[in-house]
Amino acid sequence: xxxxxxxxxxxxxxxxxxxxxxxxxxxxxxxxxxxxxxxxxxxxxxxxxxxxxxxxxxxxxxxxxxxxxxxxxxxxxxxxxxxxxxxxxxxxxxxxxxxxxxxxxxxxxxxxxxxxxxxxxxxxxxxxxxxxxxxxxxxxxxxxxxxxxxxxxxxxxxxxxxxxxxxxxxxxxxxxxxxxxxxxxxxxxxxxxxxxxxxxxxxxxxxxxxxxxxxxxxxxxxxxxxxxxxxxxxxxxxxxxxxxxxxxxxxxxxxxxxxxxxxxxxxxxxxxxxxxxxxxxxxxxxxxxxxxxxxxxxxxxxxxxxxxxxxxxxxxxxxxxxxxxxxxxxxxxxxx
Amino acid sequence: xxxxxxxxxxxxxxxxxxxxxxxxxxxxxxxxxxxxxxxxxxxxxxxxxxxxxxxxxxxxxxxxxxxxxxxxxxxxxxxxxxxxxxxxxxxxxxxxxxxxxxxxxxxxxxxxxxxxxxxxxxxxxxxxxxxxxxxxxxxxxxxxxxxxxxxxxxxxxxxxxxxxxxxxxxxxxxxxxxxxxxxxxxxxxxxxxxxxxxxxxxxxxxxxxxxxxxxxxxxxxxxxxxxxxxxxxxxxxxxxxxxxxxxxxxxxxxxxxxxxxxxxxxxxxxxxxxxxxxxxxxxxxxxxxxxxxxxxxxxxxxxxxxxxxxxxxxxxxxxxxxxxxxxxxxxxxxxx
Numbered sequence: 001x002x003x004x005x006x007x008x009x010x011x012x013x014x015x016x017x018x019x020x021x022x023x024x025x026x027x028x029x030x031x032x033x034x035x036x037x038x039x040x041x042x043x044x045x046x047x048x049x050x051x052x053x054x055x056x057x058x059x060x061x062x063x064x065x066x067x068x069x070x071x072x073x074x075x076x077x078x079x080x081x082x083x084x085x086x087x088x089x090x091x092x093x094x095x096x097x098x099x100x101x102x103x104x105x106x107x108x109x110x111x112x113x114x115x116x117x118x119x120x121x122x123x124x125x126x127x128x129x130x131x132x133x134x135x136x137x138x139x140x141x142x143x144x145x146x147x148x149x150x151x152x153x154x155x156x157x158x159x160x161x162x163x164x165x166x167x168x169x170x171x172x173x174x175x176x177x178x179x180x181x182x183x184x185x186x187x188x189x190x191x192x193x194x195x196x197x198x199x200x201x202x203x204x205x206x207x208x209x210x211x212x213x214x215x216x217x218x219x220x221x222x223x224x225x226x227x228x229x230x231x232x233x234x235x236x237x238x239x240x241x242x243x244x245x246x247x248x249x250x251x252x253x254x255x256x257x258x259x260x261x262x263x264x265x266x267x268x269x270x271x272x273x274x275x276x277x278x279x280x281x282x283x284x285x286x287x288x289x290x291x292x293x294x295x296x297x298x299x300x301x302x303x304x305x306x307x308x309x310x311x312x313x314x315x316x317x318x319x320x321x322x323x324x325x326x327x328x329x330x331x332x333x334x335x336x
Numbered sequence: 337x338x339x340x341x342x343x344x345x346x347x348x349x350x351x352x353x354x355x356x357x358x359x360x361x362x363x364x365x366x367x368x369x370x371x372x373x374x375x376x377x378x379x380x381x382x383x384x385x386x387x388x389x390x391x392x393x394x395x396x397x398x399x400x401x402x403x404x405x406x407x408x409x410x411x412x413x414x415x416x417x418x419x420x421x422x423x424x425x426x427x428x429x430x431x432x433x434x435x436x437x438x439x440x441x442x443x444x445x446x447x448x449x450x451x452x453x454x455x456x457x458x459x460x461x462x463x464x465x466x467x468x469x470x471x472x473x474x475x476x477x478x479x480x481x482x483x484x485x486x487x488x489x490x491x492x493x494x495x496x497x498x499x500x501x502x503x504x505x506x507x508x509x510x511x512x513x514x515x516x517x518x519x520x521x522x523x524x525x526x527x528x529x530x531x532x533x534x535x536x537x538x539x540x541x542x543x544x545x546x547x548x549x550x551x552x553x554x555x556x557x558x559x560x561x562x563x564x565x566x567x568x569x570x571x572x573x574x575x576x577x578x579x580x581x582x583x584x585x586x587x588x589x590x591x592x593x594x595x596x597x598x599x600x601x602x603x604x605x606x607x608x609x610x611x612x613x614x615x616x617x618x619x620x621x622x623x624x625x626x627x628x629x630x631x632x633x634x635x636x637x638x639x640x641x642x643x644x645x646x647x648x649x650x651x652x653x654x655x656x657x658x659x660x661x662x663x664x665x666x667x668x669x670x671x672x
Contacts, residue, residue, distance in 0.1 A: 105490075120597050120630065126462075126567070127487055146526065147566045148596045151463050152488040154441075154565020190482065229490020230483045231462070238574045238599035260484045261456050263574035266599040267606065274610035294456065 041199030043317025095201030100221025117214030204251025232256025254298010377535030379653025436557025453550030540587025568592025590634010
């Protein structure tokens with residue numbers, strides 16, 4: 001059984017084993033990379049069915065491919081990040097867009113951010129309802145307003161002014177999330193706070209395009225049964241999302257409050273810039289030392305301008321993957 | 337006339353001239369310091385009446401004294417920061433609490449954050465209406481919830497659950513802010529974006545208490561005629577507000593979007609921690625080099641654990657001051 005499942009994983013990954021080093025030093029000037037995550041948490045092989053594993057692997061591959069196709073055709077890293085996140089937002093598998101969790105008020109309140117490593121510009125939305133693809137709205141905030149962060153009904157009003165169709169509540173309904181909500185409401189606890197069930201299905205993507213520009217984006221439904229109006233790290237530049245071409249691109253997933261207080265995403269960039277650490281060393285410091293030391297759970301994906309990738313988490317697993325240049329895609333979910 | 341005004345300033349400052357060095361190195365273990373700002377902007381001596389000058393000086397002194405009294409009586413740096421900010425929130429002079437500006441929807445949407453340098457805990461609120469003292473609500477978020485940031489009606493609901501009285505719209509009305517709103521609406525521009533009138537009356541306070549703990553807080557009404565739901569740097573940990581006992585405490589005022597993109601408050605701490613810069617050198621890098629280089633306007637106050645104070649801005653002036661130990665208060669508004 002275990003053997004069979006490994007065979008299937010190997011098939012779906014093709015010949016990925018040769019690409020599983022997370023810190024290769026690729027220095028080509030014609031260097032394109034897309035990296036994604038679909039959330040960190042208690043993702044344990046013994047608790048996964050083969051079918052579920054396959055469904056996640058396929059969707060992660062689809063998101064990677066969507067981003068990669070943009071890069072391959074010469075589009076910007078921003079376009080690639082947005083395309084990859086859209087796939088995950090449109091899937092009920094992840095806690096973003098269509099699969100967003102229910103807040104304590106029984107509604108879906110979503111956060112997202114996108115940032116451009118070339119210009120340092122950023123856009124974000126927080127506590128928005130009715131938005132099919134919050135990452136698209138974040139990009140509109142970046143490109144069509146002088147602001148970085150819009151929240152709540154003001155952000156939804158802006159969406160309508162930009163011609164976006166607001167979705168009815170029913171669009172976001174999934175039976176799985178509803179059951180999680182009922183369970184959390186029964187216990188009256190924010191779900192991810194229970195030690196038993198630490199799972200944060202936030203999605204994120206990073207890209208490096210042909211022009212050498214980095215981009216980062218993150219999108220989430222937040223925490224099941226969270227207090228209405230709670231904003232996590234996802235839409236906060238420097239906390240859950242950050243990039244600049246000088247250093248790296250970062251997208252986080254986990255207990256948002258720990259990432260906010262530790263300014264985790266920017267801290268990785270700061271350690272590269274000021275301590276001259278490599279991407280791998282900076283990410284290790286931020287997650288294995290700082291986040292873990294503060295008692296927080298979660299992980300990040302990170303990408304530098306040389307195309308180095310780091311995917312580090314202190315949870316059991318993290319849905320993650322990348323495609324670099326013409327290499328076969330790498331998709332992983334467990335710790336190994 | 338100019339001579340008279342200087343005499344009055346000197347009287348109100350008592351013998352402050354001996355304390356105007358912004359970087360003294362006080363190393364006493366029994367070291368208490370309170371630092372405040374009432375916003376940076378086009379504060380120009382030739383455009384100030386003596387009366388207006390006096391009114392601002394008195395209110396800044398009152399805020400400093402309120403914070404200082406807490407420290408002197410052995411209360412925490414958090415209590416001191418909150419007390420100083422409360423005085424400015426309750427005054428119509430500053431763009432926070434009672435004097436908050438009008439958003440484009442004709443309402444008052446306020447942001448605030450507070451952070452504890454000892455524990456790294458933080459609380460913040462964004463786009464809240466009806467809250468007399470947003471800094472008090474930020475502290476309740478820090479102390480009574482597992483969250484850092486609550487926005488909008490969810491934050492107001494939390495305020496009511498905590499026994500806070502919501503204020504009617506009329507409480508926040510001031511004729512001056514209404515006229516500014518009408519002018520901005522007439523031109524259909526966010527007021528602080530016009531080159532002519534760059535003024536950001538955000539308030540902030542930092543403190544170092546007897547136990548050697550730092551705290552930081554910031555409170556604001558944001559930008560006149562801003563889009564409803566726009567969140568600036570004030571409530572974002574690492575952007576407009578930050579502290580940890582290892583490095584320093586920082587509160588910012590200015591064009592929030594530049595502070596968000598530059599993660600300015602945390603960047604000062606990061607440069608102290610990773611580059612071993614002094615407080616003065618780190619603040620200079622963050623404001624005179626990074627913020628100015630990015631095209632942003634504003635300033636910060638900063639305080640380290642040795643009691644060093646930095647108050648740096650790239651605008652014409654900044655309302656600011658501090659009291660250290662038994663020294664006479666220092667209050668300034670112009671560049672001198």
